[in-house]
Amino acid sequence: MMPNERKLRDAFIAALGVAPDAAVETFTYRGIKEWDSVAHMQLIAGIEAAFDIMLDTADVLGMSSYAIARTIVVRHGVDIEA
């Protein structure tokens, strides 16, 4: 796995408090009990810190899955393949 993909995974694992080998790629907001509204704000803070980016309000509201989180960080200039 590329380092930036690893960073995004780690941000999810830390914010949601799930096992390191959890299938985060399948996670959706409120689809698992760990990803609730409080964890969501922790996740946003974690992703912003990991990539040193600032998400917009619409990103915070729209980030409803791992896949969408991935496209959001790419749009903020992160090379997820690096």
Added chain:
Amino acid sequence: MTIADDDPLLAAPTFGVPQPEKEAALLPALIRLTEHHQRACPTYRRMLEVLAPGPITALHELPWLPVGLFKSHALASVPEAEISTVLTSSGTTGQTPSRVFLDRHTARRQTVALARIMTEVLGPRRLPMLIVDHAGLLQDRSQMSARGAGVLGMMTFGARPVFVLDRDMRLDRDALAGFLARHGNAPFLIFGFTYMVWQLVEALADGEVDLSRGILVHTGGWKHLHDRAVDNTVFKATLRRRTGLERVSSFYGMAEQVGSVFVEDADGYLVPPAFADVIVRDPITLAPVPTGTVGVLQVVSVIPTSYPGHSLLTEDLGVVHHVDGPGWCGKKLTVLGRIPRAELRGCSDTAAAERA
């Protein structure tokens, strides 16, 4: 990515729809909601049988529930399995808390509604955020207090949040100084409940900190402060003198209608967003009163689908000064505080009768 919802009322300009157009759009939506809750909530259906509303041809003809009913009754319009959050609010002192049942759909609508409002006030960028509360507030997730939900809801619009009160509600001067060292030289957001912001102000000496780049958004009512002769004018003047803070906006909202908050405009009036409205009623007869007359406030909102909270008679007194321009569209309101208990007899009788 834009903030959107399938509901055109949520997509309308938040403070840009003239009152006649707004009422024309709200009326059919609120009639549909009334019918929905009648079908889905047996307790609400029984209450409407008692209230027996006539034909509804204007907003003021919509049936309403006294907001106190959320203390005495469990009012939900979705099956228990679909309830994702129960908001609780102590409201007036010494009573059982209100319980507000949210499913994912209503929670989402609340978030989108609040986002529409806040981006109007703050712009689309999230600003570094100072929270005038303590971090422990967000720990119990299943039974979240209305205060916790308010803070969490606002955190969507702020970044790098810092809580400046400790567990005992005392100012954490190190946290405040650290935040200002990092973010104090560019616009930042301050959010807190009005009386807690006042506590913060009282803990500070004139000029001790510089909050001149801050934008304060506060809510929660003036009950505690009016006892100390602090009104909005004194509040703002004191903030400005002590901290240099000039951009201050109060909100009017309640746990029973999260999302459809009224925002203070540039002239100091509270204005309901496009998807909500206010009707002022005579405290005794409950008939609608003309603009300029003080009365008890009824609030309507298209947001609540999981509980019958779309039309509520509050326990607050207020007055609409004028309608539409200058500035934002809509009713320009001042909230004057709680109605004296004795005058509420009409409403609490309804609750008591239903309980019996």
